[in-house]
Amino acid sequence: MNNKKILVVDDEELLRDMLVEVLAGEGYQVDSAENGIEASELIMLNDYDVVATDFFMPKMNGLELVKICQGSFPDIKFILFSGGGKELEINVNENCIAYKGQKISVDLYIKKPFSIDDVLVSIESLFS
Amino acid sequence: MAVKRNGLSIVMKVSILAGSIAAFASLIVGALIINGSSEIVYQEALNHLKYETNIKSLKLVSDIKNLSDDTGYLAGTPPIQGIPRALKNNGTDPHDNSSIQIWRKRLTTIFTELIRAKPNYLQIRYIGIADTGKELIRVDRKGNLIQSSPEKSLQKKGDTDYFKNAIKMSSGEVYISNISLNREYGEISYPHTPVIRAATPVFFQDELFGILVINMDFTNIFNDIVTNTPRELIPYVTNEEGYFLAHPDKNMTYGFDFGNENKINNLYSNLSLKSSDVRDKELTVISNNDVIHVVRAHYDPSQNERFFAVMLATNKVNLQKKSDKLKINSIIIMSILVVISLLVAAILASRLLRPLRLISQASENIANGGDVTDLPINSGDEIGELARSFDNMRSQLKEKEQELIVSQGHVHHANKMASLGEMASGMAHEINSPIQTINLVAQHIQRQLKKNNEPKDLYESMSKITKSVSKVSEIIDGLKKVSRSPVNDEFEKIKLSELVHDALNLTEERFRLNNVQFYVNYINVSSDTLIQCHSIQVTQVLINLINNAYDAVQEVDVKKINMSIEEKDNKILFAISDSGPGISDDCIDKIFEPMFTTKDIGKGTGLGLTISRELVLQHNGDIYLDHNSDRTRFVVEIPVSQT
Numbered sequence: 001m002n003n004k005k006i007l008v009v010d011d012e013e014l015l016r017d018m019l020v021e022v023l024a025g026e027g028y029q030v031d032s033a034e035n036g037i038e039a040s041e042l043i044m045l046n047d048y049d050v051v052a053t054d055f056f057m058p059k060m061n062g063l064e065l066v067k068i069c070q071g072s073f074p075d076i077k078f079i080l081f082s083g084g085g086k087e088l089e090i091n092v093n094e095n096c097i098a099y100k101g102q103k104i105s106v107d108l109y110i111k112k113p114f115s116i117d118d119v120l121v122s123i124e125s126l127f128s
Numbered sequence: 129m130a131v132k133r134n135g136l137s138i139v140m141k142v143s144i145l146a147g148s149i150a151a152f153a154s155l156i157v158g159a160l161i162i163n164g165s166s167e168i169v170y171q172e173a174l175n176h177l178k179y180e181t182n183i184k185s186l187k188l189v190s191d192i193k194n195l196s197d198d199t200g201y202l203a204g205t206p207p208i209q210g211i212p213r214a215l216k217n218n219g220t221d222p223h224d225n226s227s228i229q230i231w232r233k234r235l236t237t238i239f240t241e242l243i244r245a246k247p248n249y250l251q252i253r254y255i256g257i258a259d260t261g262k263e264l265i266r267v268d269r270k271g272n273l274i275q276s277s278p279e280k281s282l283q284k285k286g287d288t289d290y291f292k293n294a295i296k297m298s299s300g301e302v303y304i305s306n307i308s309l310n311r312e313y314g315e316i317s318y319p320h321t322p323v324i325r326a327a328t329p330v331f332f333q334d335e336l337f338g339i340l341v342i343n344m345d346f347t348n349i350f351n352d353i354v355t356n357t358p359r360e361l362i363p364y365v366t367n368e369e370g371y372f373l374a375h376p377d378k379n380m381t382y383g384f385d386f387g388n389e390n391k392i393n394n395l396y397s398n399l400s401l402k403s404s405d406v407r408d409k410e411l412t413v414i415s416n417n418d419v420i421h422v423v424r425a426h427y428d429p430s431q432n433e434r435f436f437a438v439m440l441a442t443n444k445v446n447l448q449k450k451s452d453k454l455k456i457n458s459i460i461i462m463s464i465l466v467v468i469s470l471l472v473a474a475i476l477a478s479r480l481l482r483p484l485r486l487i488s489q490a491s492e493n494i495a496n497g498g499d500v501t502d503l504p505i506n507s508g509d510e511i512g513e514l515a516r517s518f519d520n521m522r523s524q525l526k527e528k529e530q531e532l533i534v535s536q537g538h539v540h541h542a543n544k545m546a547s548l549g550e551m552a553s554g555m556a557h558e559i560n561s562p563i564q565t566i567n568l569v570a571q572h573i574q575r576q577l578k579k580n581n582e583p584k585d586l587y588e589s590m591s592k593i594t595k596s597v598s599k600v601s602e603i604i605d606g607l608k609k610v611s612r613s614p615v616n617d618e619f620e621k622i623k624l625s626e627l628v629h630d631a632l633n634l635t636e637e638r639f640r641l642n643n644v645q646f647y648v649n650y651i652n653v654s655s656d657t658l659i660q661c662h663s664i665q666v667t668q669v670l671i672n673l674i675n676n677a678y679d680a681v682q683e684v685d686v687k688k689i690n691m692s693i694e695e696k697d698n699k700i701l702f703a704i705s706d707s708g709p710g711i712s713d714d715c716i717d718k719i720f721e722p723m724f725t726t727k728d729i730g731k732g733t734g735l736g737l738t739i740s741r742e743l744v745l746q747h748n749g750d751i752y753l754d755h756n757s758d759r760t761r762f763v764v765e766i767p768v769s770q771t
Contacts, residue, residue, distance in 0.1 A: 015565040018572055056557050083560020083601070084553065112560040113601050115594070116571040 004127065005046065008032045009039040009053035009065065019052070022116050023123075036060025036068075043069050048076055050123060055082035055097070063097060066104045077126050083112035138481060143474035150469035158462035165458070166451035173447040177440050178412065178421050180361065184353050185410075185423035185438040188365070191248075192324065192427035195344050196302040198242065198249075199326040203300075203340045207235035208254070211264065212332035232265055236276045239267035243274050250310070250323060251343040253285075257295065257336055261286025264338065294327035294339040302328045304428050307346060307373060307436075309385045316385060322346040322373060350374035353438070360446040364439040366392045370401055373436065392439065396420055401437050409435075417444055483511040487518050494522060537739055556604050567597045602633060619770055622663045624693060624700065625655035630663070631670040635678070644678060644687040651694035659700050660769045665743040669751070672736045673704040673762050680708025680760060698768050703754065705761035716753065740764075 006028045010016040016032050023030045031046065033039035035057045043051065051069065055062040066078050080097060082088065089098040095109045108122055202208070214221040214228040221231065239252040254265040263282035268275055285291050294303045305325040309316045327341040350365060353374050357363040365374035370391035372381045383390040392399060399413050399420065410423040420441035428434045483504035490503055503522075505515045570593040577587045628648055639646045659666075674689065681687040688707040693700060711719065720737050737751075744751040747766050754761040 012561050012565055015561070015568055018565070018568040022568070022572060022575075054561075056561075081564075082557070083564065084556040084605075088553075113564040113567045113598060116568060116575065 003029060004049040005029045005031070006050045006052060006123070007039060007042055007046070007048045009034075009036065009051065009057070009062070011035055011054065011057040019119070022120070026120060028123075036062065036065035039065055040068055043073060043076070048073075050077045050079060050126060052079040052081065052119075052123075055080060055088065055099075061099075063099050063102055063104055066106060067102065070104070077107040079108045079110060079122070079126075080106045081110040081112055081114065138484065142481060143470070143477040146477060147470035147473035150473055151466040154462055154465045154469060158458060158465070162455050162458045162462075166448075166455055169451035169454050170447055173450050174412070174419065174421075177361065177419065177442060177447070178410070178423075180357070181421045181423045181438055181440045182410070184357075184363065184365075184440070185425040185436075188349065188353075188425045188436055188438060189427055191344075191346075191349055192304060192326075192425075195324065195326045195342060196304060198246070199302045199328045199340060199342050200300065202238065202242065202252070202342070203328045203330055205235070205238055207231045207238065208330055208340065209332060211235065211254070212330075212337045216332075235265050236267060239265065240274050240276065243267055243269050246344075248345045248348055249342055250321070250345045251341075253341045253343075254330075254338060255285050255291065255341060256338040258338075260284045261288070261291050290325045290327045290341060291339060294329055294341070295336055297327075297329045299329065299331050301430070302326050304434075306434075307367060309382050310343075310345075319347075320378075320382065322350065322382070346373070357440065360442055360449075362441040364392060364437075364441065366401065366437045366439070368401060368433065368435055368437070370437070392437070395441075402433070414444075418442065419444055419447055480511075483507055483515060487511075487515055490518065490522070494525070534738055534742065538742065552604060559604055560601055563597045563601050567594055570594045570597070599637075603637070605633070618662070619660055620663060621658040621660050623655065624650070624653065624657050624659060627659070627661075627663060627666055627670065628655070628691070628693070630667045631674060635671060635674050638678065639689070642678075642682075642687070644681060644689060646674075647688070647690045649690070649692045651692055653693060653695040653700065655693075657695070657700070657768075659766060661747055661766055662743075665746070666764075666766060669740045669743050669764055670702060670704070672740050673702075673764070676736065676762075677704055677706035677708065677760070680706045682708075684708060695768070699749070699765045700768060702764040702766070703761055704764075705754075705757060705759045708760055710760050711753070719753065 006023055008016055008019045008023070008030060009032070010019070011034055013034075016034070020030045020032050031042055031048070033042050036053070037060045039051065039053065040060070042048075051065075053062040053065055062080050062082070066080065069076065070078065080095075082090070082097075084090070087100055090096070090109060090111075095106050097104055097106065097109065107126060110118060110122060210221050210223075210226060210231040211228060213223065214226065214231055219228045220226070221228075226234075235254060239254075243249045243252060249269065251266065251268045253263050253267075255261050256264045262284050263277070266277040266282060268277065290303060290305045293305070297303055303326070305327070307322050307324050310321040310323045311317060323343050323345060325341055325343050327339045329336055330338045330340055350373060353363050353365060354376055362376060363374060364372060366372050367384070369384065370393050371384045372390055372392065375381050375390075380390045392401070396413055396415060396418075398415070399422065401422065401424070409426065410421065412419065412421045414420075418441055420439055422437050422439045424435040425438050426432060426435045486502060486504055493499065503515045503519050504512060505519050506512065507515065570590045574587055574590040574594075576582075577590065632646070632648075636646060638644075670691075674691070677689045681689065684707055686707050690703075690705050692703045692705075694703075695701070720741055741751050744764055744766070748770065749764065749766040751762065751764045754763050
């Protein structure tokens with residue numbers, strides 16, 4: 001049992017719910033948000049250990065979300081997942097993501113599609 | 129598009145020009161020649177006239193000379209001296225006792241024989257001084273008979289001109305009388321007989337004894353002169369006074385005997401026969417219409433003022449006839465020459481310009497998109513040069529065209545790849561998200577099944593879902609990978625297995641569905657070997673060859689494609705062979721040419737191998753069809769590292 005708090009951000013409801021259920025089943029405290037704006041509001045109000053966000057989302061994408069929050073909340077670990085897309089450049093080894101001239105570095109990048117085990121193991125590794 | 133041309137073709141122009149020059153030259157030369165030669169021909173005709181006149185004159189002179197010689201010859205015969213010798217010795221020759229009768233008989237025989245021998249001789253006489261010129265012996269031709277006159281019918285001739293003139297001559301000289309018509313007993317005998325008498329004195333013991341006379345008939349001689357003259361010439365013979373002796377019209381002759389004045393000067397008033405300013409014995413008088421040539425036949429060497437005038441007259445037109453004929457002939461020949469030169473010029477021009485025509489034909493062909501074969505490039509002249517530069521231009525054009533096709537192909541290929549890449553990237557997000565969801569749901573269910581110890585087969589089904597889902601994702605990934613913009617495709621080191629995997633990612637599903645067996649063999653090289661290359665380009669080349677192989681095996685029952693990978697001389701050889709029907713011989717040379725395809729319309733661009741070769745050449749590699757293989761086997765050679 002651990003009391004780490006995780007925020008899952010994805011515009012795909014089914015996927016979001018699934019992730020919430022799996023992570024909750026592993027004992028994490030899990031919140032979810034539908035897009036970057038909703039997520040940033042939650043981040044302001046709560047202390048999250050991990051924010052796992054999809055890249056492409058309406059209103060505010062994952063990259064913008066990370067960019068806004070990284071400076072203010074240096075303790076939060078950011079996980080970005082994406083299935084790839086136009087103009088999206090990813091350096092897997094350094095976990096760097098560039099999109100339309102903007103560039104961020106995250107703690108972990110997971111390529112879609114991923115398995116539940118991949119996610120669990122990866123998150124586990126962030127805390128070790 | 130062929131432009132419709134107005135005006136003459138160059139062949140026509142050149143032939144007309146050359147022909148005109150040749151024709152002009154022939155005309156000038158012809159005109160000069162005709163002018164010059166017609167003058168020559170006129171002179172020639174004139175000379176002919178002079179020549180003919182001279183011949184007739186010579187004949188006449190020679191006839192009189194013969195007469196004179198015969199007279200001299202007779203005077204030397206023995207009876208001439210024998211008769212006076214016998215007479216002086218009372219009728220008997222003291223030399224041989226021949227009587228005067230014998231001598232007379234002998235001389236009569238000689239006279240008779242001579243008259244027989246000379247058909248124009250009318251009479252030969254021996255006349256003595258004594259008894260007023262009494263004839264001693266006389267032999268006459270009377271028609272076909274030759275008779276000697278009996279003594280009693282001998283006449284006295286001491287009053288005659290010829291007697292008087294002959295006795296003035298010294299020994300050996302012969303007097304030639306004027307010509308006159310023969311008279312019998314004072315009347316002009318008929319038929320009219322023009323006669324010349326030749327007489328020579330006979331001396332005995334340095335005293336004049338008598339004369340010897342031969343009468344010669346000139347009828348035949350003058351007739352000959354008239355009849356043996358070409359038709360266009362009119363012959364005349366006159367005496368020194370201008371009275372006609374011979375004339376085509378006999379009535380005009382012997383005016384002096386008949387008491388009329390039919391003279392040459394009636395015809396040619398300005399003709400002066402005796403003119404002393406004529407140095408030579410001949411002269412030509414040219415009046416308005418006639419030309420007459422006169423030759424004076426001097427028959428008496430001792431007396432220059434005595435002569436016959438032999439003349440040939442002709443109409444000027446007759447003289448010019450020949451030259452006119454020549455003119456006409458020359459003009460005909462010249463015209464033929466002009467026509468021939470025009471023809472030859474046309475033929476030559478057409479032959480000379482054939483190469484030019486070929487070139488212009490060729491350019492038209494090229495403009496119409498056709499091909500050119502028979503350019504006159506071997507010709508050594510300017511046209512050959514033109515043809516060579518034209519040919520050069522043509523091949524450069526063709527090269528450029530090929531380059532253009534290839535570069536268009538590149539652009540097309542790059543565009544295709546770029547839009548494919550764009551689509552794949554877009555799809556990646558759109559597809560990966562729902563796949564992710566499916567995947568997670570399936571995994572979640574799996575976990576639940578495991579936890580609750582549910583039957584195994586359900587779990588397996590879920591596994592299949594997750595596997596299929598990741599396959600879909602992988603395909604999208606592969607598509608994205610191979611269609612990435614080549615701008616970002618730097619040389620990188622990549623494992624052989626990764627290249628092969630990328631190439632197969634997009635193809636092997638198709639093979640499975642169509643029962644195509646695909647084998648990959650690493651022969652002497654590890655699949656982990658690193659190769660430095662533009663991985664996207666090499667993948668594209670391999671995919672292209674695999675797709676070709678896939679198309680090739682569609683028609684056969686055993687569908688097999690084999691890719692073998694080996695290392696040789698620091699190069700990686702990717703060999704792709706198939707069980708297809710092979711490439712026909714006549715296509716083998718063309719397979720790398722742009723726009724060449726045997727596939728159905730819409731199926732192939734004809735650029736696959738061309739672009740593949742371009743890409744391989746950028747790697748300093750090579751791509752070729754392995755001729756040693758029974759099957760269609762394409763080999764791609766890529767150096768292991770680019771140094």
